[in-house]
Amino acid sequence: xxxxxxxxxxxxxxxxxxxxxxxxxxxxxxxxxxxxxxxxxxxxxxxxxxxxxxxxxxxxxxxxxxxxxxxxxxxxxxxxxxxxxxxxxxxxxxxxxxxxxxxxxxxxxxxxxx
Amino acid sequence: xxxxxxxxxxxxxxxxxxxxxxxxxxxxxxxxxxxxxxxxxxxxxxxxxxxxxxxxxxxxxxxxxxxxxxxxxxxxxxxxxxxxxxxxxxxxxxxxxxxxxxxxxxxxxxxxxxx
Numbered sequence: 001x002x003x004x005x006x007x008x009x010x011x012x013x014x015x016x017x018x019x020x021x022x023x024x025x026x027x028x029x030x031x032x033x034x035x036x037x038x039x040x041x042x043x044x045x046x047x048x049x050x051x052x053x054x055x056x057x058x059x060x061x062x063x064x065x066x067x068x069x070x071x072x073x074x075x076x077x078x079x080x081x082x083x084x085x086x087x088x089x090x091x092x093x094x095x096x097x098x099x100x101x102x103x104x105x106x107x108x109x110x111x112x113x114x
Numbered sequence: 115x116x117x118x119x120x121x122x123x124x125x126x127x128x129x130x131x132x133x134x135x136x137x138x139x140x141x142x143x144x145x146x147x148x149x150x151x152x153x154x155x156x157x158x159x160x161x162x163x164x165x166x167x168x169x170x171x172x173x174x175x176x177x178x179x180x181x182x183x184x185x186x187x188x189x190x191x192x193x194x195x196x197x198x199x200x201x202x203x204x205x206x207x208x209x210x211x212x213x214x215x216x217x218x219x220x221x222x223x224x225x226x227x228x229x
Contacts, residue, residue: 002156034217043118043204043220044157090159100145100170100208102218104157 003027004092006105016114019077021108023090026071030092034102035075038087047088048075069087080112117141119220120205127195127225135190135224137228148180148216149204157204162199163188195228202226 005024013019014048023033030051036044048058050064050073063076077084090105118139127133139146162170163182167183177199180193188205201226206218 004156036220037208041222043120043206046217046219049217065119100147100164101159102157106154108154 001026002105003030004084004090004103004105006065006088006090006108008108009106010109010111012111012113013080014023015082017081019075019080019112020086021075021077021090021112023073023075023105024071025092027092027094028071028090028105029094030103031095032092033064033066033073036089036091036104037084038089038107044089062105068077077110080110082112082114085109085110117221118205118219120203120208120221120224122224123222126224126225126229127192128229129195129197131195132191132193135191135203135205135226136210137188137190137221139186139188139205139219139221141207141209141219143207143209143219144185146182146185147206147208148188148190149206149220151202151204153201161190172217192217195226197228200226200228 003026034049035047037047038044048059048062048088050066055066087107087109089107091102093102121136145164149157151157159172160174160178181189202223204223205221208218209220
């Protein structure tokens, strides 16, 4: 039973446009959410996170939105750049820093076309 | 070196072999993790060590045996593996703090193929 779902295996956008990556979760106890980016032959790298006490967190071109009632979060990248092409993983945990377990989604492959 | 390193990057082994994966972190973190990533599946947490003590074993078969001699090093000993164990094995580390957030830093992974 997947508790974190990324239902779009892939997404293709034009350079300069907005990329929106979506993630849904089923466990209402999750209170901390992260996005990771992974290039081929590299490990995932942390991108941005959000706590359940917020509904938005912004860092440069990256913004994460959290809708707790819908159990949905999204990552917005604007403007998208070719270097953003990678697999993006959504992850969630219960208990913030006191719980080491992260539950990951399967990932979405983002391709940004020049 | 900085960050989280893993060796070897690629490993091919037979089902009767014994091999070990190594992970080293240079970030001063106190928690280390092993994950497995199979094709078309989410990252699966295998083991967690905090201050060298194993705090999580996510129902992993005994043919995978972790070892954490200190907070900077983590090993995964492999023996009598099955072809379905072929996957990318990722190591990660973090520094959980009171009510601060669990951002884990990953190594590049070891691509394991079991013949």
